[in-house]
Amino acid sequence: MREVVCKKEDIEPGKMRSASLGKIPVVVCRTKDGEFYAYANRCLHQGAPLSEGALCGDTKRTDIHGNYEYIRDGEILRCPWHGLEYDIKNDGCMLAEPEKKLRSFNVTIEDEHVVLYK
Amino acid sequence: MAQKSIKKGKKQRRIIDTDIHERATYAELVPYLDNPWRRYITDNHWIQEKHMPYTQPTVAGVDRADAVTPDGGAAGTDLAFMQEQLLDAEGHEYGILTGALDPSPSSMHGWYEMGAALATAYNNWQIENWLEKDDRLYGSVHIAAQDPQQAVREIERVGSHPKMVQILLPIDTRSWGDPYYHPIFEAAERHNLSIGMHHNEPPTHFGGWPRYFIEWHTMLPTAHMIEVSNMVFNGVFDKFPGLSLIMIEGGFTHAPHLMKKMDQQYKELRHEIPWVKRMPSRIMQEHVRFTTQPVEEMTEKEFMQYMDQMGSEDMVCFATDYPHWDYDSPLEALPKLGETLEEKIYAENARASYPKLPQMQGSVLT
Numbered sequence: 001m002r003e004v005v006c007k008k009e010d011i012e013p014g015k016m017r018s019a020s021l022g023k024i025p026v027v028v029c030r031t032k033d034g035e036f037y038a039y040a041n042r043c044l045h046q047g048a049p050l051s052e053g054a055l056c057g058d059t060k061r062t063d064i065h066g067n068y069e070y071i072r073d074g075e076i077l078r079c080p081w082h083g084l085e086y087d088i089k090n091d092g093c094m095l096a097e098p099e100k101k102l103r104s105f106n107v108t109i110e111d112e113h114v115v116l117y118k
Numbered sequence: 119m120a121q122k123s124i125k126k127g128k129k130q131r132r133i134i135d136t137d138i139h140e141r142a143t144y145a146e147l148v149p150y151l152d153n154p155w156r157r158y159i160t161d162n163h164w165i166q167e168k169h170m171p172y173t174q175p176t177v178a179g180v181d182r183a184d185a186v187t188p189d190g191g192a193a194g195t196d197l198a199f200m201q202e203q204l205l206d207a208e209g210h211e212y213g214i215l216t217g218a219l220d221p222s223p224s225s226m227h228g229w230y231e232m233g234a235a236l237a238t239a240y241n242n243w244q245i246e247n248w249l250e251k252d253d254r255l256y257g258s259v260h261i262a263a264q265d266p267q268q269a270v271r272e273i274e275r276v277g278s279h280p281k282m283v284q285i286l287l288p289i290d291t292r293s294w295g296d297p298y299y300h301p302i303f304e305a306a307e308r309h310n311l312s313i314g315m316h317h318n319e320p321p322t323h324f325g326g327w328p329r330y331f332i333e334w335h336t337m338l339p340t341a342h343m344i345e346v347s348n349m350v351f352n353g354v355f356d357k358f359p360g361l362s363l364i365m366i367e368g369g370f371t372h373a374p375h376l377m378k379k380m381d382q383q384y385k386e387l388r389h390e391i392p393w394v395k396r397m398p399s400r401i402m403q404e405h406v407r408f409t410t411q412p413v414e415e416m417t418e419k420e421f422m423q424y425m426d427q428m429g430s431e432d433m434v435c436f437a438t439d440y441p442h443w444d445y446d447s448p449l450e451a452l453p454k455l456g457e458t459l460e461e462k463i464y465a466e467n468a469r470a471s472y473p474k475l476p477q478m479q480g481s482v483l484t
Contacts, residue, residue: 045415046450052184054177080183081445083176 005114011036014074018051021116026105027051028114029088032074036109037088038116039102043079044094050102053080055088058095132461133448134212134468134475136409137316137366137437138204138255140248141194141218142240150239155232164232166221172331176443185441193441194218197251204440205254208448211465212475214283215248215257216316216366223262224288233262234272241276249281256475258314259285266298270305277309283472284314284364289341295352307360310473315345316366335444342368343376346406350380353393355405362471363406370408370434374427377402403430407471409437410463411446418453431459435468 005019005028016029018041025041027050041051057073076095077086085095092102106117144159151159158164177183185193185203194200205213217240219225223233237260249257259282261269276282285306287294294315306313328334342365355361380398388394394401425431436452439445446452448464455463469475476483 046447048182048447049184054183078177080177081443083443 001118003116005116008109008112008114011114014055016051016055016077018049019116021105021118024105024118025049026116027077028107028116029055029077031089035089036107036114037092038105038107039077039086039088039092040105043081043084044100044102045079045082045084048079048081050077050079050086053083054078058085130209131448132211132465133209133436134214134465135204135210135438135440135448136214136364136435136468137216137411137439138200138213139194139218139440139442140197140200140215140244141192141220142243143192143195144221146247147221147236147239147243150242151235155235155239158232166226168220169225169227170334171327172334174443175331178443180442182441182443182445197248200440201252204438205252208438210254212254212256212468214314214468214472215244215255216286216314217244217258217260219316222288223260224264224286225290226262226264230262230265230268234265234268236260237262237269237272238275241272241282245276245279245281249279256281256283256472258282259311261285261287261302263287263299263302266301270301273302273305273309273311277305277311280474282309282311283474284312286314286316289315289345293348294345295348295350295354297352300354300357303354303358303361307358312362312364312472314364314366315342315368339368339372342408343372346376346402347380347398350398350401350406351391351394353391355401356393356395361405364409364435364471365406366409366437367411367439368408369412369414370410370428371414371424373402373406373408373433374424377428399429403428403433407433407435407467409435410452411437411439412444413446413451416453418455421453421455425459431462432467432470434463435471436464 001022003021011017011028011030013030013034014032016027019026019028026038027041028036028038030036041049043050055074056076056078057070058076060069060071075089077088086102087093087095092104094100108115144165148156148159174180181193187196187199221236223237226233240260244257248255259273259276261272263269273285285302292298346365377399384398436448438448469477
């Protein structure tokens with residue numbers, strides 16, 4: 001199955017938009033370095049539409065209490081409801097429970113268009 | 119997707135949602151206030167000092183990120199959008215409004231006179247803009263509980279409105295079993311109103327505020343446990359046998375522990391509280407209800423273990439907490455529990471706890 005979503009420039013780096021592949025709701029994300037990723041647009045927890053949430057960053061794991069470092073801005077997809085976080089550059093794994101992951105879809109750029117494949 | 123699930127199902131689930139947050143802006147309350155109260159907002163730019171020492175490090179503050187209204191307003195400010203996103207989408211039969219706690223008359227420190235004026239304005243605003251505009255919505259009487267006599271006057275004023283079903287009390291430094299609040303309970307009984315406890319700010323924590331929001335949010339049930347044990351051991355339900363208490367937004371999984379613990383203590387120390395005539399768990403089964411949200415992820419087996427330990431399937435009522443970030447979906451939040459228990463949790467337990475909601479006669483609403 002193939003679906004043309006939009007033009008490449010319609011999704012700026014660090015932004016996302018909802019789309020569909022056949023009947024499947026999909027969220028298409030573009031990281032700040034310009035890469036495209038596509039996942040099922042449904043949180044694994046209670047089904048909220050992830051495209052209504054935020055594309056944001058993470059705080060770096062540390063051994064020092066009180067030490068904060070903001071990393072990976074634009075690479076973490078956060079649910080609009082309970083804030084569960086998914087790593088869009090790492091197969092859609094949930095940050096808290098990496099064994100759980102979003103269903104992913106192939107995205108290609110063809111003639112400056114964003115195209116989804118299943 | 120919610121709509122789709124409903125259409126697919128053989129029978130639409132009846133939902134009585136026990137925690138929905140409508141929000142008044144200060145500007146909307148102004149027309150409902152007389153002077154001098156009005157001018158403190160319009161001329162002096164008064165807003166209530168809030169007590170929580172955290173921002174909410176969530177995806178969009180206190181709200182669901184997708185609940186901003188179409189014109190960019192704060193979540194919960196637009197009836198039509200709430201109807202579309204919640205009541206219609208999920209097929210609500212009824213919803214109980216609990217306010218957005220801003221302003222929050224009962225948790226104002228000092229200036230109870232302003233608190234009482236705000237409560238009156240809020241109640242009038244709520245009736246006119248929500249309760250009388252959607253048959254599904256029922257309301258909560260807001261009071262400034264720090265002045266019980268004034269609070270009773272407000273309950274007398276609006277408590278008989280057919281769509282007011284409960285009185286909201288604050289969790290603050292004075293716990294609810296205290297005789298100080300008894301005139302409020304007496305008024306509640308008189309008007310067939312339940313007492314609703316929403317985890318208002320500042321839910322009292324022993325040891326003060328924890329350092330992180332995640333700690334505070336995790337430990338909300340401790341504030342609920344304090345209030346329930348305080349009411350039971352201070353004999354509130356012995357003195358007011360018609361009173362029902364709804365503990366909102368603390369979840370329910372702490373309840374089995376509390377019931378067991380209180381029973382054991384009662385066996386050992388009951389002589390200290392001779393006005394309490396029955397086992398605490400029995401009193402709680404009869405008078406206290408807990409709302410599900412924010413519910414932990416559970417299997418059916420885990421869920422049923424809690425039910426078994428509570429010794430009752432009547433004590434848990436469903437709530438979404440819409441439009442807040444920790445909202446629970448009526449279609450996704452709980453495991454499958456079988457038709458009978460689901461009917462109780464999603465609707466009938468709440469119907470039984472709020473006597474002013476339309477009641478079922480057989481399969482017909484009256």
